Amino acid sequence: MTNFAAGLVALLAAVAFESLAQLCLKLAATGAAPARQPVAAPARAWLALGLGAYGLEIALYTLALRWLDVSLAFPLSGLSFLGVAFLSKLLLGENLTGARWIGVALILTGTGCLTLPA
Amino acid sequence: MKPAPGRLPAALAAGLLLAIVLDTFVQLAWKRAASDLPDGPVALALATVARRPLFWAAMLAFAAQLWNWLRVLARADLSFAQPITALSYLSVLGLSALLLHEHVTWTRGVGAALVLAGVGFITRTPHRTGGADRSP
Numbered sequence: 717m718t719n720f721a722a723g724l725v726a727l728l729a730a731v732a733f734e735s736l737a738q739l740c741l742k743l744a745a746t747g748a749a750p751a752r753q754p755v756a757a758p759a760r761a762w763l764a765l766g767l768g769a770y771g772l773e774i775a776l777y778t779l780a781l782r783w784l785d786v787s788l789a790f791p792l793s794g795l796s797f798l799g800v801a802f803l804s805k806l807l808l809g810e811n812l813t814g815a816r817w818i819g820v821a822l823i824l825t826g827t828g829c830l831t832l833p834a
Numbered sequence: 835m836k837p838a839p840g841r842l843p844a845a846l847a848a849g850l851l852l853a854i855v856l857d858t859f860v861q862l863a864w865k866r867a868a869s870d871l872p873d874g875p876v877a878l879a880l881a882t883v884a885r886r887p888l889f890w891a892a893m894l895a896f897a898a899q900l901w902n903w904l905r906v907l908a909r910a911d912l913s914f915a916q917p918i919t920a921l922s923y924l925s926v927l928g929l930s931a932l933l934l935h936e937h938v939t940w941t942r943g944v945g946a947a948l949v950l951a952g953v954g955f956i957t958r959t960p961h962r963t964g965g966a967d968r969s970p
Binding site (some may be wrong): 738739741742744745746763767770774775777778779781782785786787790791794796797800801803804805808809810811812813815816818819820821822823824825826827828829830831832 | 871916927947952953
């Protein structure tokens with residue numbers, strides 16, 4: 717595996733943990749159970765889970781930055797916007813309007829442009 | 835009362851701005867700390883990073899970011915707040931060129947404009963799906 721490929725693998729794993737961490741932190745921040753809280757748990761448990769996911773993301777992202785430019789790695793981490801949008805809709809019951817989906821799509825397209833090679 | 839679209843409470847706007855600033859600092863400090871690592875086992879690389887002051891500065895900023903982010907999420911939908919932090923792409927792009935001498939192409943300029951437009955769409959939606967503001 718080349719250094720570039722290893723960097724991409726580490727980065728995509730970091731993206732998955734970023735999406736999971738965001739979901740847990742939202743559940744920790746709101747305290748009480750949201751409309752569709754996936755699993756009933758106290759806020760501190762969600763915070764601990766979120767921090768654990770962030771810890772794994774830190775390790776993976778640090779490895780990714782070892783092989784990738786920050787101006788490439790950082791925009792690619794934007795894939796977490798899509799993951800978070802789906803998790804927010806499915807698990808938190810948030811109202812994702814058409815404008816919000818368009819915004820996410822534009823951001824994803826923009827991050828795609830940001831990662832194009834010179 | 836249903837939150838009005840396009841009208842951000844001042845505390846939420848300040849929290850989002852702080853999140854972007856801290857995010858930018860963390861990204862750049864992290865990159866600096868993780869650069870020029872010795873070849874060899876992954877554990878050696880991580881141990882080397884952990885001995886660098888800039889890494890711990892990034893971690894301190896990360897902790898501040900976490901505290902700030904929990905306050906933001908208490909005030910807004912996750913699917914509203916998180917995409918807005920994409921604005922840090924613009925600041926990282928600019929500062930990477932200035933401080934790390936990374937190349938900025940015209941396609942990255944277009945990308946930055948699209949990100950800005952996307953954030954514009956997001957901010958036109960209500961910042962909260964419903965229910966009471968749980969901000970501390």
